[in-house]
Structure formats: C-alpha cells, structure tokens
Amino acid sequence: MNVVEVSRLTKSVDNGGEPLVILHENSFSVAGGDTVAIVGASGSGKSTLLGLLAGLDLPSSGVVKLGGEELAGLDEDARAVLRGRLLGFVFQSFQLLPSLNAIENVMLPLELAGVANARAEAEYWLDRVGLSHRLRHYPKHLSGGEQQRVAVARAFAPKPMLILADEPTGNLDAATGHQIIELMFAINAERGTTLILVTHDEEIAARCRRRLRMHAGRIEEIS
Numbered sequence: 001m002n003v004v005e006v007s008r009l010t011k012s013v014d015n016g017g018e019p020l021v022i023l024h025e026n027s028f029s030v031a032g033g034d035t036v037a038i039v040g041a042s043g044s045g046k047s048t049l050l051g052l053l054a055g056l057d058l059p060s061s062g063v064v065k066l067g068g069e070e071l072a073g074l075d076e077d078a079r080a081v082l083r084g085r086l087l088g089f090v091f092q093s094f095q096l097l098p099s100l101n102a103i104e105n106v107m108l109p110l111e112l113a114g115v116a117n118a119r120a121e122a123e124y125w126l127d128r129v130g131l132s133h134r135l136r137h138y139p140k141h142l143s144g145g146e147q148q149r150v151a152v153a154r155a156f157a158p159k160p161m162l163i164l165a166d167e168p169t170g171n172l173d174a175a176t177g178h179q180i181i182e183l184m185f186a187i188n189a190e191r192g193t194t195l196i197l198v199t200h201d202e203e204i205a206a207r208c209r210r211r212l213r214m215h216a217g218r219i220e221e222i223s
Contacts, residue, residue: 002065003086003162003194004030004053009062011048022048025062026219028212032161035188035195037205039222040214046198049214050166053196054087055079067161084112088155088163088193090184092170094147096139096154102126103135106154113158125153129183145176152180156187163188165197169204181207 011023022045030036038046051057052064055071064071067086071079088109089095096105103122110118126132129149139147148168155163168184169177181204188195197208205211211222 001032001068002029003032003034003067004028004196005063005065006053007063009049009052009064010060011045011052011057012060022217023052023059024217026217027062028219028221030194030196030210032194033192034210035185035208036197036210036212037208038196038198038212038214038219039200039202039205042200044214045217046214047166049219050164050196050198054083054089054164084109084158086161088158088160090148090151090155090163090165090168092167094139094144094151094171096147096150098139101136101138102131102142102150105139105150106157109154109158115158121157122153125157126150128187129153143176144172145180148172148176148180149183152184152187156191156193159191160193162194162196165195165199167198167200169199169201 007027008025009023010025012019012021040046052059055066058072066082069082074082103126106122106125107118110121115121123135126135129152131146131149134142134146169180172180185207199205212219213222
C-alpha cells in the first residue's frame with residue numbers, strides 16, 4: 001500500500017503580479033515502511049513539498065493523497081484530524097511548546113488522539129529516547145539534543161503511519177546530530193514506520209532506501 005501518492009503536484013505563489021512557481025508538476029509515491037530522503041539546495045522547494053504532503057498547505061494544482069485520502073478534498077479541520085491520526089513530525093527547530101514540560105509535550109498528541117494511558121505512554125517514550133530523568137524539565141532547561149529527543153518521542157508516541165522530518169539535525173552539533181539520527185532510524189526500523197526525511201547531509205540521505213533530489217522545484221529519483 002502506498003502511504004503517500006503525489007500526482008502532477010504544482011505550487012506557485014504571487015510574486016508582484018507574476019506567478020513564482022516553487023514546485024513543477026511532480027509525481028511520485030511512497031510505499032508503507034519505506035525510507036525516503038529528499039535532498040537539494042536551499043530554496044529548491046523541499047520544505048514546501050513537506051508542507052504539502054502534511055496538508056499544512058494546499059497545492060496550486062495536482063493531487064496529494066495521504067493514506068488514500070485526497071488532502072484537497074478535506075477542509076482544514078479534517079486535514080488536522082488526518083494529521084493527528086497518521087503523521088508524526090520532527091522539525092529542525094524542535095517546535096516544542098515552551099509552556100509544557102517534556103512529558104506534557106509528548107502527552108499532548110496522545111491526549112488529542114484519545115489515548116487513555118497518555119502519561120504512561122509518554123513516560124515510556126521519554127525513557128526510550130534516554131530522557132526518563134528529564135520528564136518535568138521545560139524546553140528552555142533542555143539542551144538542543146535533549147529537545148530534539150523529546151521531539152522524536154512526541155513524533156513516534158502516537159504510533160503514526162508516517163514520520164516527516166525536516167532537517168532534524170540542522171540545529172545540532174555533529175556528534176549530537178549523529179546520535180539523533182541513530183535514534184530515529186533505530187525506532188523507525190523497530191516500528192516499521194514510513195519515513196520521509198529532508199536533509200542537506202548526503203551521509204544521512206544514503207541511509208535511506210530511496211533518495212529524491214529536488215532542483216528548481218523538480219524531483220528526480222537518484223537511487
């Protein structure tokens with residue numbers, strides 16, 4: 001089964017009265033359990049593509065299907081429900097809620113999904129990423145690597161079908177970034193989750209089964 005199906009996907013924005021095309025009629029699919037790296041220079045459209053795959057933005061034309069659902073056919077609330085059910089996110093800038101401590105950040109998507117034992121699940125996942133001693137620490141009291149570990153726990157805790165990761169090591173030093181990538185791939189293999197990873201790092205990309213390169217808004221398969 002394909003988790004993601006993209007057909008003739010185009011995204012353009014107004015540029016002073018002239019359309020600026022960011023993505024040009026891209027088509028590809030991602031099977032369940034696959035690992036896919038999207039590489040390319042800054043400004044090539046990688047993050048825009050990830051936003052479209054998540055239904056955070058809608059295309060100018062073309063189709064995105066997530067878990068068989070066409071995103072453009074859903075209203076904003078329905079897309080949010082679908083994201084909560086199918087997706088986990090890991091961002092470059094962590095995107096933890098500063099007013100919540102570590103366990104509360106991991107509990108939030110579980111509670112939104114109606115998981116009855118959200119606290120116990122969150123404790124399990126924070127232990128899984130090596131942070132059982134930091135449950136009640138707020139993001140401002142955590143290092144960058146620790147914040148990203150919380151973000152990884154939050155992404156995997158609801159048992160999503162698909163993980164989207166946008167430069168997850170971009171704000172980390174090399175050693176910490178390596179630890180985060182090892183952790184993500186280990187959990188992903190254990191859970192059989194589908195992973196789509198945007199990265200500038202060719203070493204990280206080489207660990208994925210497939211690599212897609214974006215150049216001037218167009219995707220080509222390179223392995």
